[in-house]
Amino acid sequence: MALSLPSSAGTSAPKDPAARPDMSLRRKRTRHRWKVLAFLSPWLIGFSVFFGYPLIATVYFSFMHYNQIKSPTFVGLKNWKYVLEQMPLFGPALWNTIWLVVVMVALRVVFGLGIGLLVTKIKTGVGFFRTAFYLPYLAPPVAATVAFVFLLNPSTGPVDQVLGWLGIHGPTWFNDPHWAKPSLVLLSLWGIGDLMVIFMASLLDVPKEQYEAADLDGAGAWTKFRFVTWPSITPIVLFAVVTGVVQTMQYYTQALVAGKIASGVSIGPGSVVQPGYPDHSTLTVPQLVYQLGFQNFNTGAACVLSLVLFVIAMAVTLLLMRKGAGLIPAED
Structure with missing residues (x-):
């Protein structure tokens, strides 16, 4: 008698018990x-x-x-060959922009930090000084530039009149190609209130215990600033430098308005005034972008200039944010 084995047609292989947890984990x-x-x-x-x-x-x-x-x-x-090789104003505009980035950003950071240190040390009338230093920053850029150009007017401006009373022959400021960019720097320092507030907040956040320990060790003012204050505010300084570089790379309104006002050209509907007065000393790359793209309708060349600005800004930012570059400690 033959033995009959049970058929496996209706049975299935047992499932892997680890499959369901894996599927549930994937779904999560x-x-x-x-x-x-x-x-x-x-x-x-x-x-x-x-x-x-x-x-x-x-x-x-x-x-x-x-x-x-x-x-x-x-x-x-x-378009790239035209901008980089044939465009006569690209070189002066790029030089002016880089000059403003280097000088203006450096002086704004130093001046803003100095004003912040000064305000934090004042014992009486601190509210008045905070307001006095911050108010110019609240002025609209166009209005502030117009007022500053009139203040530095070589014939009727009060600044040159005061210098004349002191026996000093003042420069022609925005009418002099050698003084136009330094005058723009003075304008930016006049509106230093934004950096003053940022640095003042960071200085007040430095632990007082570290200053007390430095006093017990007999540290002077410079030693306390170098070894206590500076390491604590380094990230804020980096923030101020990076944002300052990016903003100055886009410097447009103040330079354009100052050049137009100082040139004495009447500006009305439909009038086209060439930027950069005097002698292309205030011409910046963003002004060229606007002139090419919206006045000459040369969109391709304007895009090339925009990409050049973007590459330079990114390269400088990456250099500043690199560890060990001076603003970020190498051990962090």
Whole structure:
């Protein structure tokens, strides 16, 4: 009699008990990723719309001939060659922009830190001095520039009149190519209230126990600043320098308004005034971008200038934020 074995047709292989936990873990991770993307979506949308797309469009139009009327046509590197090799004002504009970045940012940081230290040391009338130093920053850029140009007017300005009473023959300020950029620096130092507030907050946040310990060790004012104050405010100094570089790379309004007012040219509807007065000493790259893109309708060359500014700003920012560069300690 033959033995019959049970058939395995209706049976299935036992499932791996570790499969279900793995699938559950994957689902949890997937749900977590979607939640993170949902919270990041406002920033991602804003970054894509206001930075990513304009940057890609700028790179695209830099290789195109586009006058904002006809469809763009591909021209290869012609726009780049025109800007870098044939454009006569690119060199002076780039030099003026770099000069302003180096001098203006450095003096603003030093001056803002000095005013912050001064205000934190004042015992009486501190509210008055805080308000007095901060008020010029609240003035609109155009109004502040117009007022400052009239203050430094070589014939009727009160500054040159006071210098004349002291027996000093003052310069012509915005009418002199050698003094135009230093005058813009003075204008920026006049509105130093933003950096004063930032540095004042950081200085007040330095632990007082460290100053007391330094006093017990007999440290002087410079030693306390070097070994106590400076290490504590270094991140704020880095913030001020980086934001100052980015803002000065976009320097446009004050230089344009100062040049137009100092030139004495009447500005009315439909009038076109060439920027850079006097003798292209106040001409900056953002002014060239506007002139090429919105006055000459040469969008391709304007995009090339914008990309040059972007590359320089990114390179300087990365250099400043590199560990061991001086503002970020190498051991951090």
